[in-house]
Amino acid sequence: MATLLFLTLVLSAFAMASAAAPLQGASRDRAALLSFASAISSDPSGALAGWVSLGSDACNWTGVTCHRLKKRVVQLDLSGRGLRGVISPAIGNLSFLVVLDVSGNSLSGTIPPEIGCLSRLQQLSLSKNLLVGSIPVELGFLRQLIYLDLDSNRLSGRSPRTLFCNCTSLQYVDLSNNSLSGEIPLADECRLPGLRFLLLWSNNFEGPIPTALSNSSMLAWIDFESNYLSGVLPSTIFDKMPFLQFLYLSYNNLSSHDANTNLTPFFASLRNCSHLQELELAGNNLGGHIPPLIGDISINLVQLHLDDNAISGPIPPNISNLVNLTYLNLSYNYLNGSIPPDLSRLRKLERVYLSNNLLSGDIPPSLGGIPRLGLLDISANMLTGSVPDSLSDLSQLRRLMLHKNHLSGRIPASLGNCINLEILDLSYNRLTGRIPGDVAALSSLKLYLNVSANLLEGPLPMELSKMDMILALDLSSNNFSGAIPPQLGSCVALEYLNLSGNALQGTLPSSVGALPYLQVLDLSSNRLSGTMPVSLQASVSLEHFNISFNNFSGAIPTEGLFASLTADSFRGNPGLCGSIVGMPSCGTKPARWSIALPILLTVIGTACIICLLAYSLVRKSRTCWCSHRTSHRQSLIAAEEQKQHHPRISYRQLVEATEGFAESNLVGGGRFGHVYKGTLPDETRIAVKVLDPKCGER
Ligand SMILES: *[C@@H]1O[C@H](CO)[C@@H](O)[C@H](O)[C@H]1NC(C)=O
Ligand SMILES: *[C@@H]1O[C@H](CO)[C@@H](O)[C@H](O)[C@H]1NC(C)=O
Ligand SMILES: *[C@@H]1O[C@H](CO)[C@@H](O)[C@H](O)[C@H]1NC(C)=O
Ligand SMILES: *[C@@H]1O[C@H](CO)[C@@H](O)[C@H](O)[C@H]1NC(C)=O
Ligand SMILES: *[C@@H]1O[C@H](CO)[C@@H](O)[C@H](O)[C@H]1NC(C)=O
Numbered sequence: 294m295a296t297l298l299f300l301t302l303v304l305s306a307f308a309m310a311s312a313a314a315p316l317q318g319a320s321r322d323r324a325a326l327l328s329f330a331s332a333i334s335s336d337p338s339g340a341l342a343g344w345v346s347l348g349s350d351a352c353n354w355t356g357v358t359c360h361r362l363k364k365r366v367v368q369l370d371l372s373g374r375g376l377r378g379v380i381s382p383a384i385g386n387l388s389f390l391v392v393l394d395v396s397g398n399s400l401s402g403t404i405p406p407e408i409g410c411l412s413r414l415q416q417l418s419l420s421k422n423l424l425v426g427s428i429p430v431e432l433g434f435l436r437q438l439i440y441l442d443l444d445s446n447r448l449s450g451r452s453p454r455t456l457f458c459n460c461t462s463l464q465y466v467d468l469s470n471n472s473l474s475g476e477i478p479l480a481d482e483c484r485l486p487g488l489r490f491l492l493l494w495s496n497n498f499e500g501p502i503p504t505a506l507s508n509s510s511m512l513a514w515i516d517f518e519s520n521y522l523s524g525v526l527p528s529t530i531f532d533k534m535p536f537l538q539f540l541y542l543s544y545n546n547l548s549s550h551d552a553n554t555n556l557t558p559f560f561a562s563l564r565n566c567s568h569l570q571e572l573e574l575a576g577n578n579l580g581g582h583i584p585p586l587i588g589d590i591s592i593n594l595v596q597l598h599l600d601d602n603a604i605s606g607p608i609p610p611n612i613s614n615l616v617n618l619t620y621l622n623l624s625y626n627y628l629n630g631s632i633p634p635d636l637s638r639l640r641k642l643e644r645v646y647l648s649n650n651l652l653s654g655d656i657p658p659s660l661g662g663i664p665r666l667g668l669l670d671i672s673a674n675m676l677t678g679s680v681p682d683s684l685s686d687l688s689q690l691r692r693l694m695l696h697k698n699h700l701s702g703r704i705p706a707s708l709g710n711c712i713n714l715e716i717l718d719l720s721y722n723r724l725t726g727r728i729p730g731d732v733a734a735l736s737s738l739k740l741y742l743n744v745s746a747n748l749l750e751g752p753l754p755m756e757l758s759k760m761d762m763i764l765a766l767d768l769s770s771n772n773f774s775g776a777i778p779p780q781l782g783s784c785v786a787l788e789y790l791n792l793s794g795n796a797l798q799g800t801l802p803s804s805v806g807a808l809p810y811l812q813v814l815d816l817s818s819n820r821l822s823g824t825m826p827v828s829l830q831a832s833v834s835l836e837h838f839n840i841s842f843n844n845f846s847g848a849i850p851t852e853g854l855f856a857s858l859t860a861d862s863f864r865g866n867p868g869l870c871g872s873i874v875g876m877p878s879c880g881t882k883p884a885r886w887s888i889a890l891p892i893l894l895t896v897i898g899t900a901c902i903i904c905l906l907a908y909s910l911v912r913k914s915r916t917c918w919c920s921h922r923t924s925h926r927q928s929l930i931a932a933e934e935q936k937q938h939h940p941r942i943s944y945r946q947l948v949e950a951t952e953g954f955a956e957s958n959l960v961g962g963g964r965f966g967h968v969y970k971g972t973l974p975d976e977t978r979i980a981v982k983v984l985d986p987k988c989g990e991r
């Protein structure tokens with residue numbers, strides 16, 4: 294504060310001096326700089342506050358550069374210094390200024406028209422501030438201007454025609470991310486022969502792509518994305534731009550030739566752009582077919598975005614000439630026919646989106662031969678046949694989306710080789726058989742596994758417990774049977790679990806209720822029974838809970854989560870009672886769950902249980918075995934559930950007692966189960982039996 298006051302005082306001293314006689318040369322620059330500084334209200338880096346203390350020679354001031362001989366200010370660079378305040382019109386007095394860069398601050402107010410007086414200015418960077426108002430017409434006087442960067446402000450209104458008409462030296466223009474409106478101000482009689490970058494994305498520009506652009510044959514980078522440009526995609530503008538590398542026209546209102554039915558003239562005009570690397574035309578409602586001559590455009594093409602249009606017809610096999618392509622997005626169109634097997638010639642492809650089209654036929658097995666493919670989304674088409682085994686060769690694959698097609702057959706077990714897979718969505722198909730254990734064991738699945746709405750059957754694979762990073766698991770609307778494996782409690786990251794619409798039986802394992810991040814649990818429309826595990830009541834994360842249309846019984850707990858649920862969560866369970874409106878009340882019977890608990894424990898034979906038996910009781914029994922690796926977690930739960938019948942022994946104590954289920958402590962095992970001997974700290978000798986629900990199926 295004190296410093297700024299001081300600056301203001303100094304400034305008024307100069308103002309008085311200038312009233313006496315017009316300042317000239319270096320002192321005029323100095324006065325202008327001090328005026329500039331006085332309009333700055335906040336200067337967290339102290340750059341301006343330090344000016345005066347650096348001496349009276351402004352050429353020594355932070356951010357100021359002078360001509361070595363003339364001692365006139367040629368450069369003012371105060372970018373990214375957190376400055377607040379306005380840009381003083383006095384800046385227009387720095388008549389030797391060549392570079393003005395105050396980008397990346399929080400300057401507000403308008404762009405002073407006085408900047409138009411800086412006839413030597415070559416670089417004007419005001420980007421990333423809070424500037425409002427329109428671009429002053431006076432900027433059109435800047436005939437030397439090469440670099441104009443006004444992006445990411447709040448500029449509005451029409452841009453002056455003079456800017457693109459008189460500033461014929463311009464090479465770089467960035468007006469992006471403002472609210473500028475009107476047509477792109479490049480009149481027919483004007484030309485910007487040196488222009489190389491024209492970035493206008495995210496404004497309100499309307500009207501056609503100006504024809505006069507064809508005079509700017511040096512253009513390398515055109516970004517008109519996210520405006521309201523309309524008219525036909527030009528066929529005679531881009532062909533004059535042999536150096537064009539990036540052409541972004543997405544999210545406008547452009548159409549193709551012949552009443553939006555013919556893309557050929559536009560693509561043909563791109564054949565001369567031999568350096569083109571990225572072409573983006575998404576979201577324009579473009580009609581027509583992808584012309585086969587797409588294979589003749591730049592061999593350097595790396596990205597092609599044609600998504601979100603109205604393009605119909607087949608994907609021409611010629612597209613596979615574009616051998617440098619890494620990204621292909623054709624989703625949300627009306628493409629039909631089959632996926633060209635030749636697509637696999639695009640060996641650099643990393644991300645392929647063909648979703649939401651009308652593609653039919655089989656998934657070409659050749660797609661498995663694209664070595665770097667990380668994402669394949671061919672969902673929401675009409676693809677038939679099975680999921681090709683060859684997809685397992687895609688070692689880099691992270692996301693595989695095949696949902697909403699007519700795929701049949703089994704889920705290939707080989708998909709378990711895709712050890713980088715994070716998302717596997719096979720939902721809404723006609724897949725049959727079981728979930729292969731190898732697929733369920735994909736511990737890489739971080740985001741989700743969705744096999745909902747298929748014809749899958751059999752028990753839920755125990756290997757699901759290995760998905761300890763997965764956020765969402767949707768197995769709903771299939772024909773899965775058997776019990777909910779308590780091992781699901783090992784999927785500790787789960788936020789969403791949907792098992793609804795299957796034929797699952799048995800109880801809800803308390804380990805599932807104890808999942809620490811679970812927000813949605815849908816078990817509706819199964820044949821589940823037993824009481825609510827107490828662990829659910831304690832859940833702090835659960836938001837949606839649905840067990841309707843099952844055979845659950847007993848009293849609905851009243852605490853925690855249950856306090857906020859309605860009868861909708863419990864409908865169609867004749868044995869359930871509770872104080873929730875719409876549910877039968879439980880009467881005064883003693884807590885029914887104390888009766889239900891033994892039943893629960895009996896039923897839990899479908900799960901891995903650890904029974905604590907006296908060592909003398911060890912015998913071969915008709916119980917089950919499960920890999921103790923997956924059962925460890927469960928054994929704790931089992932031990933806890935039994936605490937009313939047996940001394941409470943923690944899982945950790947069990948591990949210690951059996952020396953971590955060591956092979957040397959294995960006393961019995963084989964087809965039905967494994968029994969370990971152990972010794973508790975109090976010298977009690979115990980046997981730990983590990984049971985496997987799988988055997989129950991045999
Ligand atoms: C420029 O500033 C430095 C301190 O940063 C000082 O040592 C030097 O004397 C100043 N030069 C002039 C010409 O004022
Ligand atoms: C620019 O300098 C002239 C003469 O030195 C002075 O009269 C004028 O007020 C200055 N302009 C601004 C905006 O400070
Ligand atoms: C632009 O140039 C024309 C003719 O060269 C001139 O008449 C006009 O004043 C200039 N406008 C600006 C804003 O520089
Ligand atoms: C666009 O400008 C706003 C400020 O107006 C800024 O917050 C945002 O980061 C900018 N967007 C991009 C992509 O630069
Ligand atoms: C600029 O381009 C337009 C349209 O292509 C053309 O008619 C005009 O002659 C060109 N002007 C110059 C100076 O090249």
Ligand SMILES: *[C@@H]1O[C@H](CO)[C@@H](O)[C@H](O)[C@H]1NC(C)=O
Pocket residue numbers: 521523524546
């Ligand atoms: C897009 O252009 C068509 C005519 O080509 C027009 O009818 C429609 O209103 C435009 N849409 C927008 C959002 O500008």
Ligand SMILES: *[C@@H]1O[C@H](CO)[C@@H](O)[C@H](O)[C@H]1NC(C)=O
Pocket residue numbers: 532533565
């Ligand atoms: C495009 O390139 C071909 C061959 O290189 C050339 O004959 C033709 O004139 C070029 N077209 C334009 C519009 O530059």
Ligand SMILES: *[C@@H]1O[C@H](CO)[C@@H](O)[C@H](O)[C@H]1NC(C)=O
Pocket residue numbers: 585586587588589610611
């Ligand atoms: C498309 O590919 C086919 C077969 O490779 C070829 O015969 C045809 O000439 C190509 N079409 C174009 C326009 O490149």
Ligand SMILES: *[C@@H]1O[C@H](CO)[C@@H](O)[C@H](O)[C@H]1NC(C)=O
Pocket residue numbers: 570592593595616617
């Ligand atoms: C495109 O591919 C060719 C040959 O395959 C290669 O020489 C060229 O460097 C690639 N271009 C890019 C931009 O990767």
Ligand SMILES: *[C@@H]1O[C@H](CO)[C@@H](O)[C@H](O)[C@H]1NC(C)=O
Pocket residue numbers: 575600601622624625646
């Ligand atoms: C591909 O296009 C669709 C539709 O426009 C879009 O939702 C999706 O995000 C695109 N993919 C990427 C990675 O941009």
Ligand SMILES: *[C@@H]1O[C@H](CO)[C@@H](O)[C@H](O)[C@H]1NC(C)=O
Pocket residue numbers: 605606607629630631
């Ligand atoms: C693709 O759609 C067109 C109509 O747009 C139709 O004539 C053609 O037969 C379809 N092709 C296939 C393979 O379905």
Ligand SMILES: *[C@@H]1O[C@H](CO)[C@@H](O)[C@H](O)[C@H]1NC(C)=O
Pocket residue numbers: 696697718720721741742743765766767789
């Ligand atoms: C599959 O499930 C995941 C996780 O719940 C979800 O994000 C995704 O949208 C689902 N897929 C479909 C096609 O509904």
